[in-house]
Amino acid sequence: MESIAKARKICHLLLxxxxxxxxxxxxxxxxxxxxxxxxxVFQVEAxxxxxxxxxxxxxxxxxxxxxxxxxxxxxxxxxxxxxAAATDMVFTMLLVSSISAALAIAQVGKKGNSHAAxxxxxxSVPKFCNQVTGAxxxxxxxxxxxMLLLLNSIHRVLDPLIFRKC
Amino acid sequence: MASRDVEKLDLSFSxxxxxxxxxxxxxxxxxLAFLATASAxxxxxxxxxxxxxxxxxxxxxxxxxxxxxxxxHTPAFIFFxxxxxxxxxxxxxxxxxxxxxxxxDYKGLKPVLIxxxxxxxxxxxxxxxxxxxxxxxxxxxxxxHARWDKICDKFESYCNRGGAALIASxxxxxxxxxxxxxxxxxxxxxx
Numbered sequence: 001m002e003s004i005a006k007a008r009k010i011c012h013l014l015l016x017x018x019x020x021x022x023x024x025x026x027x028x029x030x031x032x033x034x035x036x037x038x039x040x041v042f043q044v045e046a047x048x049x050x051x052x053x054x055x056x057x058x059x060x061x062x063x064x065x066x067x068x069x070x071x072x073x074x075x076x077x078x079x080x081x082x083x084a085a086a087t088d089m090v091f092t093m094l095l096v097s098s099i100s101a102a103l104a105i106a107q108v109g110k111k112g113n114s115h116a117a118x119x120x121x122x123x124s125v126p127k128f129c130n131q132v133t134g135a136x137x138x139x140x141x142x143x144x145x146x147m148l149l150l151l152n153s154i155h156r157v158l159d160p161l162i163f164r165k166c
Numbered sequence: 167m168a169s170r171d172v173e174k175l176d177l178s179f180s181x182x183x184x185x186x187x188x189x190x191x192x193x194x195x196x197x198l199a200f201l202a203t204a205s206a207x208x209x210x211x212x213x214x215x216x217x218x219x220x221x222x223x224x225x226x227x228x229x230x231x232x233x234x235x236x237x238x239h240t241p242a243f244i245f246f247x248x249x250x251x252x253x254x255x256x257x258x259x260x261x262x263x264x265x266x267x268x269x270x271d272y273k274g275l276k277p278v279l280i281x282x283x284x285x286x287x288x289x290x291x292x293x294x295x296x297x298x299x300x301x302x303x304x305x306x307x308x309x310x311h312a313r314w315d316k317i318c319d320k321f322e323s324y325c326n327r328g329g330a331a332l333i334a335s336x337x338x339x340x341x342x343x344x345x346x347x348x349x350x351x352x353x354x355x356x357x
Contacts (some may be wrong), residue, residue: 045311050305087345089343092289093292098296101297101299102246102298104242108314109312116317117315150285154281
């Protein structure tokens with residue numbers, strides 16, 4: 001029984017570390033996306049900070065990265081895990097809404113919107129588009145890991161006497 | 167006589183536990199959440215505006231072009247309508263379960279299913295909200311770097327109605343969050 005409990009603790013710590021890594025790489029990949037191109041006679045520059053949705057994505061993921069880093073150090077038997085379950089839920093919601101917003105704007109950038117006369121920009125700045133796509137994929141992985149961690153935290157809070165599942 | 171009393175005492179303390187009492191706080195919150203999500207869905211789904219633009223003038227007769235702004239033009243708003251529709255359906259089903267609930271026995275997986283479904287509808291509603299918020303911000307301010315013109319100065323009532331649906335959806339998310347926390351708390355085993 002001792003070894004099973006220890007394996008489960010290691011598994012939980014590994015999951016938290018993966019979540020921290022996923023949000024950190026989403027921030028880095030999105031923040032370093034930058035491309036200059038010339039369309040017709042214009043000089044076009046594409047940066048993540050031009051769009052509030054991408055800014056929100058970067059800010060939300062950096063907040064969750066800091067939280068994920070701090071929670072790696074919480075001892076497994078402490079009473080603070082109830083508070084951690086609540087903050088887990090809030091931050092999971094934040095991540096979900098940020099990735100949904102970034103996906104919506106990225107979809108407009110890729111396909112355009114003929115009804116509003118918005119042209120797609122991905123043809124002129126393909127490297128920027130690919131990097132944003134990569135950041136969104138990593139963000140989606142982070143969301144899935146955080147949902148699993150949320151279920152785990154709630155289970156841990158409700159049954160403190162049963163062995164924590166991984 | 168004494169042994170029969172002891173038997174009666176035994177029967178009342180073992181066996182089937184008491185059926186849970188109806189919790190009016192959660193039911194009223196669910197009704198409010200249902201109203202909020204349903205109104206957000208309806209307001210956005212009926213959001214439509216026609217506008218006539220004068221394109222050119224031949225002699226004295228102007229040529230007008232009629233442009234329509236509908237919510238179906240944008241995938242973000244379609245997702246918003248679908249997400250809020252699912253959330254309102256979920257709230258309706260949960261109200262039914264809460265009102266008719268004490269007639270059925272809750273055993274096995276069923277008590278856990280309610281908070282999990284609550285959480286899923288909360289996540290779905292917040293995702294739809296995030297997408298629609300930033301899409302309408304794009305419509306209101308445009309994006310000069312991508313050369314996307316704003317559309318809200320031409321279609322004001324379409325934008326205002328979309329904003330009202332968004333506000334209703336924000337209220338619904340707060341209510342759904344409170345409901346989720348309360349239904350998780352209900353799962354706690356009583357000491």
